[in-house]
Amino acid sequence: xxxxxxxxxxxxxxxxxxxxxxxxxxxxxxxxxxxxxxxxxxxxxxxxxxxxxxxxxxxxxxxxxxxxxxxxxxxxxxxxxxxxxxxxxxxxxxxxxxxxxxxxxxxxxxxxxxxxxxxxxxxxxxxx
Numbered sequence: 406x407x408x409x410x411x412x413x414x415x416x417x418x419x420x421x422x423x424x425x426x427x428x429x430x431x432x433x434x435x436x437x438x439x440x441x442x443x444x445x446x447x448x449x450x451x452x453x454x455x456x457x458x459x460x461x462x463x464x465x466x467x468x469x470x471x472x473x474x475x476x477x478x479x480x481x482x483x484x485x486x487x488x489x490x491x492x493x494x495x496x497x498x499x500x501x502x503x504x505x506x507x508x509x510x511x512x513x514x515x516x517x518x519x520x521x522x523x524x525x526x527x528x529x530x531x532x533x
Contacts, residue, residue, distance in 0.1 A: 409476045413468045420460035428453030478506045494521045
């Protein structure tokens, strides 16, 4: 299961729990204001799925943002790392951002250049 799917399940679970808790609170409030128990239950039962669906909209917005801002960068770095591990030392990480992922990409790019330099020295006979 991908990281994005795990994040989505966690956020979706939070949305479901939030909707259920909101339905319970709605039922309690209706009882407190004097609505008949069966009417309060049916009203809460009707509105809980609507509330749940309204929680899903921000869940998928968050999922989209997490994918765009984080997961796509991690996926790109993973692909480049995999290519380099298979010998493609010219594969470059082209992430430019001023956050932890950007700094990690810069450090990885320095490491890739150093590795390329060392490999060229070894191939050129300057290894010792």
